[in-house]
Amino acid sequence: MKEFFGVQMPRLGFGLMRLPRLADGKTIDIEQTKRMTDMFIEAGLKYFDTAYVYEGSEEAARKALVERYPREDYYLTSKLNAGNWCVGSAEEAKRELEISLERTGAGYFDFYLLHALEKENLDNYENYGLWDFVREAKEKGLIRHFGFSFHDSPETLDAILTKHPEAEVVQLQINWADWNDPVVASRANYEVCVKHNKPVIVMEPIKGGTLANPPQGIADLFAKENPSASAASWAVRFAASLEQVMVVLSGMSNIPQMADNLSYMSEFTPLSGKEQAVIAKAQEILASIEQIPCTSCHYCTGGCPMNIKIPDIFGAMNRLLIYNNEADARRRYGNATADAGKASDCIHCLQCEDACPQHIQITQWLEKAAERLEA
Ligand code: SF4
Ligand code: SF4
Structure with missing residues (x-):
C-alpha cells in the first residue's frame, strides 16, 4: 500500500x-x-x-x-x-x-x-x-x-x-x-x-x-x-x-x-x-487485430430514439472481429436485438456519437454490423 x-x-x-x-x-x-x-x-x-x-x-x-x-x-x-x-x-x-x-x-x-x-x-x-x-x-x-x-x-x-x-x-x-x-x-x-x-x-x-x-x-x-x-x-x-x-x-x-x-x-x-x-x-x-474499442459504458444508449443496444451489438461484432466466431457473434446479436432496435434501424441522428467518451464512429460500425450479422 x-x-x-x-x-x-x-x-x-x-x-x-x-x-x-x-x-x-x-x-x-x-x-x-x-x-x-x-x-x-x-x-x-x-x-x-x-x-x-x-x-x-x-x-x-x-x-x-x-x-x-x-x-x-x-x-x-x-x-x-x-x-x-x-x-x-x-x-x-x-x-x-x-x-x-x-x-x-x-x-x-x-x-x-x-x-x-x-x-x-x-x-x-x-x-x-x-x-x-x-x-x-x-x-x-x-x-x-x-x-x-x-x-x-x-x-x-x-x-x-x-x-x-x-x-x-x-x-x-x-x-x-x-x-x-x-x-x-x-x-x-x-x-x-x-x-x-x-x-x-x-x-x-x-x-x-x-x-x-x-x-x-x-x-x-x-x-x-x-x-x-x-x-x-x-x-x-x-x-x-x-x-x-x-x-x-x-x-x-x-x-x-x-x-x-x-x-x-x-x-x-x-x-x-x-x-x-x-x-x-x-x-x-x-x-494486429481490428476491433471496436467499446467499453460498454452505456452513455450512448439512453438517448437513442430507436432503442438500439449499441454496446451489446458491438460486443457481438467484436466476437467476429477478434475471435472470428460467427456463430457466437450471431447469437449475441440476436440477444441484443430481440426486444430492441436492430443495427439497420439507426436513423443517423448522431446523439450516440456525441455521448460516446471513446469517440467511436458508432453509426459506421452499426452499418457494418447490419451487413455482417443481419443477413
Ligand atoms: S445515430 Fe443511430 S444508434 Fe445513434 S442514437 Fe441515433 S438512432 Fe440511435
Ligand atoms: S458510449 Fe461508446 S463506449 Fe460507451 S457503450 Fe456506447 S459505444 Fe460503447
Whole structure:
C-alpha cells in the first residue's frame, strides 16, 4: 500500500457500475452485492466508486455498504455529470450532489469527481461554475477531495490541469490494450498526470471486461507464463503497477470476479520485469487485430430514439472481429436485438456519437454490423 492524502490506500477499488443483476437483467441483485461488499471489506480493501448517472448504483451503495458499515471503514466516491445529455442548467448540475448524498446516505463523499470531462463538455463545467461549486462543497465538508474523470487527449488534460491546479485527483482509462492507443492515449494521459503530480484513479483496467477474455494468442501467452493467473489479473496488475496510481477500479459483476480480484489484489505485487515483457508481447499481438474499442459504458444508449443496444451489438461484432466466431457473434446479436432496435434501424441522428467518451464512429460500425450479422 502507498500513502495518498495522508492514508494508506489499498490499490484495488470496487467499481459499482456493473453490479450483478437479477434474472430480469435490469434490477440490481442487492443480496449478491452485499456479499461482494463483505468479501471486499474483509480483505482489507475500502475504496468504492459510484456516480449520479450509474442507474441504481448509488442506492445499491447505500443498501450494501452505507447501511451496514461504519462510515470510517470505507471511502466512497461519486461524480457530477454536466454533459448536455444529462443536465440543462447549472442548478440541475449542482443538485446532483444533493441527490447523490440523499441516495447513498453517506453524509459526505471522500472523493467527488466532475464526470467524464472532454473537450466537448468542458464549457459546461466552466460556465455552470462547477469548479467553484466543488471547492465550496469541500469547504462545507460535503466532500473531502475533488478531481475529475477524463476521456480525451493529453493536450486537453494538460490544459485542464494547468487551469485548475486545485484538482486533487484524476481518473483515467488505463489498461495494457489502450496504453499506446492513439485515441484513448492511456500512457500519454498518465504522463500528463505525473507531470502535474496528480494521483491517478484507474478506470476500465480490464476494458469493460474485454481483457478478461483476450484473443487466443494472448490467452495462450499469459497461460504459458503463469497457468494459474487469470487474464483479468494481468490487466489489473498492469494498471496497479504504475507508480502514481492511487487505486484501480474494477467493475465487478459477480462473486467469482470478486474472488479472483481479491486473490491477487488483497496483497498486491507489482509486475516483474519479465511479466512486463509478456504484456509488451500481448500489446503487439492485439495491435494486429481490428476491433471496436467499446467499453460498454452505456452513455450512448439512453438517448437513442430507436432503442438500439449499441454496446451489446458491438460486443457481438467484436466476437467476429477478434475471435472470428460467427456463430457466437450471431447469437449475441440476436440477444441484443430481440426486444430492441436492430443495427439497420439507426436513423443517423448522431446523439450516440456525441455521448460516446471513446469517440467511436458508432453509426459506421452499426452499418457494418447490419451487413455482417443481419443477413
Ligand atoms: S445515430 Fe443511430 S444508434 Fe445513434 S442514437 Fe441515433 S438512432 Fe440511435
Ligand atoms: S459505444 Fe461508446 S458510449 Fe456506447 S457503450 Fe460503447 S463506449 Fe460507451
